[in-house]
Amino acid sequence: MLFCLCLYNPINYMHTLSEENYLKCIYRLWQDKGLKITPTAIAESLGNNPASVVDMIRKLTDKQLINYDKKKGVELTAQGQKDATLIVRRHRLWEVFLLEKLGYDWDEIHDIAEEMEHIKDASLADRLDKFLGFPEYDPHGDPIPKANGKMAKRYSTTLADLKTGGYCRVAAVKDTTSSFLQYLQKLNISIGTKIQLIEKIPFDSSLVISIDGNERTTVSQKFGESVLIDM
Amino acid sequence: MLFCLCLYNPINYMHTLSEENYLKCIYRLWQDKGLKITPTAIAESLGNNPASVVDMIRKLTDKQLINYDKKKGVELTAQGQKDATLIVRRHRLWEVFLLEKLGYDWDEIHDIAEEMEHIKDASLADRLDKFLGFPEYDPHGDPIPKANGKMAKRYSTTLADLKTGGYCRVAAVKDTTSSFLQYLQKLNISIGTKIQLIEKIPFDSSLVISIDGNERTTVSQKFGESVLIDM
DNA sequence: TAATAAAATTAGGCAAGACTAATTTTATTT
């Protein structure tokens, strides 16, 4: 009887804090680029040692949340995708709550949501979603996965991809560090801000832009690659 | 210079999950009764082994959050009281949020708040407090500590203390297990419900009561001792 | 007061999840 249970319910739905953070990290790497997800990439992303990552890869493989193949790298299983999506859903919903309901600033919410996303209750995300009015995007412009796992369009074109003279609107940000978000605030850029690319400096790919039709400002290539746009 | 830092800033404001749970437990034992707080009492309350408690007593003593004396038992230092009060404040505020904003039932909120109380952000409790309209009591009738540490009256008289024929109103509950709260709901008892004690059975101290003027019901002594009243 | 019971403590161990150092495997150059 116990054997049957093991056969048909092989998934352990409770994950540790650490497991959840690895899952989320793998999910993010998978979404960000189509690249192979290596232990080194995960280690860099989490600020951990590759040796620790190898340990966790074994653990998550045993729990059937990922598959690991030296050639293909790490891949989320269907269950792993589901679980990671739920964590991301909770994270983004809490960000909306913190900004809209508690009045936090743009640059403060990420770190707090980083803790709140791990609160485990079967109906919490759905209740919060309803309470917030089923938002489609979080304050950084990232789409919030729905209860069924589906989500709105993810923006992938960056300001650095815009061609000279072109116009765009800021759709999302690729970086959630407070240093970047505070810089954006200083430049008066938020989600929806209209930007024109005036010139691209060949030497270092710096961008000369006009924010909301105002005077020109120069920003770095790194900056341009961190701003996702809608054309 | 480092030495100076140690001298004047001896308190470590970041506590682990486990440390916070011990602090909260000690705080509760201290509030519940004026009894000596022994390692065994803490162990029972947390469901841990006394040997583990002794380890943590050493750790919390080193962090200057408690004092331990074999004669007097465990006592919270001023800092320990402050930190424990903040955890309790967060717990009770989240309970209000979960019930009022997310529509959870009375018996579901305690366990979730048990996780949420550990979210660390300097202004979170104060923002949540404001968002909720500065509630005085949580859904179980426990007073919510204010930002300054002060709090409204705690009820201490129980239904079992009421004298025969006397009337009271339910002010709070001493037990937050879902089995107890579901039983209360079944009996149609909530905070504010008017109860009359009709008779006390000498044999086992069972109580014959009338809820909201309705027909008589008999409840156990254990039940009576878990209901806090306002006379 | 001596005997017994209960509580507190010490000693040693275990699992999780991180680390370093050493080694093996894979990729990249020359």
Added chain:
DNA sequence: AAATAAAATTAGTCTTGCCTAATTTTATTA
């Protein structure tokens, strides 16, 4: 293809926070 560099892996260690078992201390009772 051989040499070198980089990545992956293994082995062993550390800390936290728990455990059990054994021992010591304190309380209780005959």
